[in-house]
Amino acid sequence: MSRFLSPRRAALIPYTPGEQPRMSGLIKLNTNESPYPPSPRVVEAITQESLAGLRLYSDIQAEGLTRAIAERYGLEQDQVLAGNGSDEILSFAFQAFGERGVAFPDITYGFYAVWAALYGCPARVVPLAEDFTVPLPAFMSNRETIFLANPNAPTGIALPSEAVRGLLDANPDQVVVVDEAYVDFGAQSVVPLIRAYENLLVVQTFSKSRQLAGARLGFAMGSKALIDDLRRIKFSFNPYNVNSLTQRVGEAAMRDEAYFAKCCALIAETRERTAAALRALGFDVLPSRANFLFAAPRFMEGGEYMRALKERNILVRHFDGKRTRDYVRITIGTQAQMDELVRVTKELMT
Numbered sequence: 001m002s003r004f005l006s007p008r009r010a011a012l013i014p015y016t017p018g019e020q021p022r023m024s025g026l027i028k029l030n031t032n033e034s035p036y037p038p039s040p041r042v043v044e045a046i047t048q049e050s051l052a053g054l055r056l057y058s059d060i061q062a063e064g065l066t067r068a069i070a071e072r073y074g075l076e077q078d079q080v081l082a083g084n085g086s087d088e089i090l091s092f093a094f095q096a097f098g099e100r101g102v103a104f105p106d107i108t109y110g111f112y113a114v115w116a117a118l119y120g121c122p123a124r125v126v127p128l129a130e131d132f133t134v135p136l137p138a139f140m141s142n143r144e145t146i147f148l149a150n151p152n153a154p155t156g157i158a159l160p161s162e163a164v165r166g167l168l169d170a171n172p173d174q175v176v177v178v179d180e181a182y183v184d185f186g187a188q189s190v191v192p193l194i195r196a197y198e199n200l201l202v203v204q205t206f207s208k209s210r211q212l213a214g215a216r217l218g219f220a221m222g223s224k225a226l227i228d229d230l231r232r233i234k235f236s237f238n239p240y241n242v243n244s245l246t247q248r249v250g251e252a253a254m255r256d257e258a259y260f261a262k263c264c265a266l267i268a269e270t271r272e273r274t275a276a277a278l279r280a281l282g283f284d285v286l287p288s289r290a291n292f293l294f295a296a297p298r299f300m301e302g303g304e305y306m307r308a309l310k311e312r313n314i315l316v317r318h319f320d321g322k323r324t325r326d327y328v329r330i331t332i333g334t335q336a337q338m339d340e341l342v343r344v345t346k347e348l349m350t
């Protein structure tokens with residue numbers, strides 16, 4: 001830290017992303033990326049012409065991309081805003097709606113607490129119930145902007161959309177932000193509720209179910225007024241936030257419904273098989289609707305299991321909190337990768 005850093009920033013505890021080693025032969029199950037390549041339509045979208053277009057600034061409205069998203073979700077184009085990953089969209093939401101207070105669970109996406117601190121949002125952190133579910137009554141205060149990942153991370157547990165509707169009804173004067181980064185692997189999306197609730201903001205990403213984590217693309221969907229608020233932040237921060245190649249590949253991915261559906265189904269199938277295999281080995285596995293499992297090995301502590309796997313070239317994520325310590329979060333890879341994880345785990349148990 002230099003002596004020039006603003007004192008308020010010196011106190012920040014930044015988010016710690018999962019490791020991104022570039023080693024060959026590694027089975028990388030630590031950051032919830034897709035094990036499958038982007039859609040063939042994405043590859044076709046990178047043409048000589050699109051590369052030559054990099055000479056110009058990108059389209060500040062991301063016309064083609066937001067049209068594709070709006071059509072896919074049955075919304076008007078001005079109900080959609082694209083961002084540099086859903087991280088950027090969520091950070092806009094903290095800036096736009098967080099000043100009077102935010103509420104989120106204690107065990108959830110770690111970035112919420114970081115943004116609350118960065119933007120000076122008073123935060124009420126709500127402990128998850130004993131079984132890691134979201135205690136809904138604690139979010140019925142109608143006092144703070146609510147941030148909920150659904151399915152939650154790292155637990156993978158999903159709320160049904162009727163539960164989110166209950167929160168929206170109980171908080172008519174607050175924005176409810178539903179982070180649906182993992183919704184496409186079998187949970188219920190609340191996008192259909194947008195028409196009825198002006199206070200609902202849904203955030204999704206291309207990083208997980210559309211195989212584009214490296215392109216950095218996420219989007220918000222909501223009432224025109226809420227999207228307009230986010231746009232104020234974007235135009236006060238970085239108008240060209242989504243580069244032109246990412247806009248093109250995002251549009252191509254959004255329009256390839258068949259490939260998207262096939263990959264999501266494969267991952268959900270592999271998740272269920274892996275969960276069954278781990279349960280058979282005595283693991284405590286939470287019921288996941290996401291592209292990862294939160295699982296406690298029981299035969300050793302979570303951190304120890306994570307390190308033992310790493311020595312054998314398998315990366316998973318461990319969160320060293322009081323209630324998360326026994327668990328690891330395992331991204332769902334290909335079936336062959338998950339078979340290898342189970343094989344290595346059996347070896348560790350003998």
Ligand SMILES: Cc1ncc(COP(=O)(O)O)c(C=O)c1O
Nearest residue numbers: 085086087109149181205207218
């Ligand atoms: C719950 C949740 N929300 C948002 C994100 C951010 O995703 P991205 O910025 O890649 O869209 C992540 C990333 O892991 C996440 O787990």
